[in-house]
Amino acid sequence: MSKNKASRSNVKALKGASSEHAYRALMQEIVSFTLVPGEDLDEATLVARFGVSRTPVREALVRLAAEGLVQLVPNRGARVAPMGWNDIREHLEAFDVSQRLVTRWAAIRRTDEQVAKMDIERKAFETAFRQDDSVAMLDANFRFHAVIGAACRNSLLQRFYIQQLTADLRIARLAMTSECFPTERSYRSHVGQIVREHRELVEAIRERDGDRAEELARSHADLARKRVSESLTQTMTPAMEIRLGDQAADV
Template structure:
């Protein structure tokens, strides 16, 4: 697994320190969620309740409520007699997540084309345009968040709260995976970066068109292609990260250093 670069934890602390003292569990939830999905808090790292309480200037109750809420979203694990930790992201975790995401995204996008209302498709269009603007300025963090907004708007078009909530949980998990693989520095060249972003923009536009035309088959096909595009990018990045950790001894045997 690629490790988060040094300094990320400090960035997370700054985000946490911005929360006004005397806040509530919602403040704690937002601060912790932002730090987790931005990878400022590394996958698998311990979440010490006393440290969080001190940084937020809150009592233990709202912090505990926030941790329970994050556990329900799959971002935190609550361990008996051991406290809490950020949910890990091992190879199997990522594989299983992406498989589930593929299925959920196809269903949500298909149903959106069947069930959407006119007012809902207008929201999807606005979010699509917002993502384009961020992409044009290469605002990586904003692109990830706006991509979430775009697909969340599509989820609302499926008009099934249970299905939409399940999909949004997976979509939130994707924020962590995307930050491992989708940053500009993770690409081999500027051309590779621009080509990938271009594919995303094209598929976003085509999804909007398919949903607006009420074409469920085309919408699902595009959702599958979109999930495959993301999965391919994640796989390439993880393989590159693993290769960079390999050392070759004089006997010709490759040793992987984790």
């Protein structure tokens, strides 16, 4: 390889690393509500904060917009995606459908290696639960379902499902962590059901039982929907732009 080609490759690698850095940092701030729904994202400010050029920041914003965490507004730049009742309702509806299909196909098409990876992430979730590490639980849950997404062996559906899982991280922070529950007992009961369903999902996929896998995926999505509905009626914030009335009736 010539020096010029090597130099261009190095520059490209550095830009890619900068974009990934900006993406990861922004995603964490959005899903943790350090950046609140509807907040403007000024490119110049982000460039200064992350110590990168404008191009990596723009690439990160475009990627986050594709995942539903950022809105790109014509002539206004970017802002953190809002979280109104309707936004959450539409997400949960779409998530229910995609999760059932992805899980059914995963049961039919999975490899033994993918089943082993699911079991690793299932155990990681349970370990994080025992250690009372809510953030690690959310991360392990994401990886667990991401492996199922890969096992469906349809790249278009997998990409859509991963986008939904990413958007779901923000909703999960509002409803699934221990501080979101009224009592410790209710929290442990809810997570206990998740643990049971994770184990049964792995077993159904291992047995290539598509019907059972889809049934469990439906139950899993319904469990999340009910928990989100309960949590949002108890802990609504102005930043979420949730109003009672017609919008609430749609949930």
